[in-house]
Amino acid sequence: DPAHQPNPCVAPVQTGPFFAVKVIMGDLGTFDGIQTSVVGEVLRRDGRPIAGLYAVGNDRASIMGGNYPGAGITHGPNMTFGYVTGNHIADRAGARA
Numbered sequence: 001d002p003a004h005q006p007n008p009c010v011a012p013v014q015t016g017p018f019f020a021v022k023v024i025m026g027d028l029g030t031f032d033g034i035q036t037s038v039v040g041e042v043l044r045r046d047g048r049p050i051a052g053l054y055a056v057g058n059d060r061a062s063i064m065g066g067n068y069p070g071a072g073i074t075h076g077p078n079m080t081f082g083y084v085t086g087n088h089i090a091d092r093a094g095a096r097a
C-alpha cells in the first residue's frame with residue numbers, strides 16, 4: 001500500500017482472525033552435481049563413463065558451472081538434457097520412437 005507510510009510494505013497486524021502457514025525449507029534447485037557426458041552418462045573422476053549409469057535433472061551437474069544466473073536455469077536444461085539422455089538410452093536399446 002503506497003499510501004501507508006513510513007513503510008508501504010509493513011503495517012500493524014491488529015485485527016483478527018489470524019491464520020498461519022507452516023513453512024518448511026526445501027531445495028529449489030542445484031547448480032552443481034554429478035559430472036556427466038553430454039548424453040548424461042555418469043563420469044568417473046578420470047572422465048570415463050560408468051556403463052549404464054545416467055544422471056539427469058538436479059542430480060546432474062548444471063551447465064551453468066556452479067552459478068545461478070536466474071530463474072529458469074533448472075527447468076530448461078533439465079528438460080533439454082533429459083530429452084537428450086532419454087533419446088540416447090532409447091537409441092542404445094533400439095527403441096527410439
Ligand SMILES: Cc1cc2nc3c(=O)[nH]c(=O)nc-3n(C[C@H](O)[C@H](O)[C@H](O)COP(=O)(O)OP(=O)(O)OC[C@H]3O[C@@H](n4cnc5c(N)ncnc54)[C@H](O)[C@@H]3O)c2cc1C
Nearest residue numbers: 026027028029030056057058059071072073074075076078
Ligand atoms: C517453489 C519453486 C519454484 C521454482 N521455480 C522454478 C522456475 O521458475 N524455473 C525453473 O527453471 N526452476 C524452478 N524451480 C526448480 C525446479 O522446479 C527444480 O529444479 C526441478 O523440478 C528439479 O527437477 P528434478 O527432476 O531434478 O527433481 P524433482 O522435480 O524434485 O523430481 C524428483 C522426483 O523423484 C521422486 N523421488 C524422490 N525420491 C524417490 C525415491 N526414493 N524413489 C522414487 N522416486 C523418488 C520425487 O518424488 C520427485 O517426483 C522451482 C522450484 C521450487 C521449489
